[in-house]
Amino acid sequence: MKRLVLAVPLLLTASNAFAGDGIARDEAGPNRDPDSKWAFELRFGAYRPQVDNGLTRPIYESYFGTQKRFMIGMQVDYEPIHIRHVGSLGFGGIWGYTRATGTAPFADGTAGSDEQTRLSQWNLAAVATARIDVLARETWIPLVPYGKVGVATSFWSSTNQRGVSQTPDGQVGQGHTNGFFYAFGGMFLLDFFDRQAAKTFSVEQGVKHTYFFAEYTVWDLRGIGQTSVMQVGDSTWTLGLAFEM
């Protein structure tokens, strides 16, 4: 911890020294505008719901294989709080969608079934996002570490080629599972490569900054406050593009 405490000022000093061209910067720095109010993310990542948790035997791979499916999604944040020399705090929502499709075997054990079965998920989360943008604002290092935390739920649906799955006793294969959402990662400020193009993009389109980001994402969907749920969470990596407006 002591190392970290020492390292941050050193890093800041070093980066300022690196950028030590004597150019006076305004308070906001040259790289990141603290007046950004909105952030929008396009998110892509592998996803494999941990539905086998709590079952008497694993079933997921026998239906959908070992290959991970992708989750596509987006996040919209409102960033009302900007703390000078630290970063910003935003509040927003995340939406993600994924599905896995496999073959439903014949009940008699014979091979050759051609019926598709599918598990689809719509994940939703309300999150608070803290972005430590001091490096990007006050130095020439275009990195913004960040963390997210919030509450989440997932609406899932199991279907076959006749529609939503249904057990003989009439229970339908749809439900929702509540939980939490956590993530931490880093954003790389793409303006770094072509500041003039970034300025033009800002003036003409209102997009002040564009980032590539990578984060470790935890959809902790184990049914918080619920007793009978399908566990559909996962811990995975997410990549994407973020835009601040």
Added chain:
Amino acid sequence: MNLLARLASTFAFLGVLLFAFNAGADQLRWATTGNYPKRSNTTKTIASIPFNKDTINTGINRDDCLDTAQEWQLFYDPASVVGVAYIDIYAQTGDGTTNCEDIASRPGGTAQTCYLIRRLTKAEFTSTVVVIHPYQIIAAVFGHQDASNTTLVNPTTAQTQCLADKSGNTPVAITLWSTPFTDSTTVVANGSLGLQTSYDISGPGAPTGLTLGAGNTIINAHFDSFSSTAYPDFKGMRAYCWPRSDFDGGTVSTTDTGTSADTAVTDSGTSSTDTAVDDTSTTTDETSTPTGTCPANIPFKEGEYPPGGLVPCAERGQLSTEVTLDGLTNNQPYAVAIATWDNWGNSGVLSAVQCITPKQTVDFYDAYKGAGGKGGGGYCAFNGSNTGMYGLGLSALGLALAGRIARRRNTTRNGR
């Protein structure tokens, strides 16, 4: 000259033209106003008068051809046929440039484009309405009828011709002509009907490479990608299956002359919608043998049109390589074949026939429940304690409030 006066003079001029066109003493006058010409004994309606050769469903499709009761009623002015002994009505295929009224200019042999639909004797046009049937037009064209053959086509014979064309051709424009005679050679009037219509009695070609896959009360029919380039009027694909409880098997001939033994089909039904199926072909019969365990008495076969009255088990109104048939009975063998259809409602011929048996499956949710899973019951199903739900809701509310407070502080600090 004011506007009203100009309009009046314009209408007067048009009236004179109309009179000159229709009122000649030697002109056979067919009414193209009011309700004529019209179809009767059919549920179809004509969109415009004269018939529009370019509008779908104003012409003749295969169902019209097979519908021997359907009439096209033409109305003429009796004053215009004084002295007329009989009238020939011709169908001319193509662009309408050939004058079928003129005996001398009708091309013959392979160049024939004028086909005699029927010869009306005086007794037949004593009333003002003349009737022709769509099947007569098709029989005339496909039978290459000319003035040497004035015998009316037998409706049953015509039905064979309605089913004979399997080329998948696109609509063909036809113009109806009439030629009134005082005797066998003397044309007394210039009597073109001036009606343009069209026919298309053949659906697009059949998909190839049919394979079947079964599931729980379903069958997936997979086939090769179908190119609609050769069939501009392609509309969609239909899957036919057998057995069906709403179809009694049709009337299938047992006098098969094909190259392998067919199973004789006995029609035990009483449906009036049965249509005879041509089973005498020696060229398209038995082109392939259905694979798999098949049901008995399959009423359709590869290369033939689907039997009349057999409702498709599934349909897709677009190009596809897969059609799913659902609502089937498990452990019952089914025969399946695919046909395309066109904008005119014509089915094409059937693909190869394949057989398969749907069976009970275990889908993901079945397996999940079987392994002790407890989730499900609906999106809004509530499985848990209220405390937890309230906690989650309060957490979300807290986040929202924090955002709002932060925004207010920010606004206050910035003096905005």
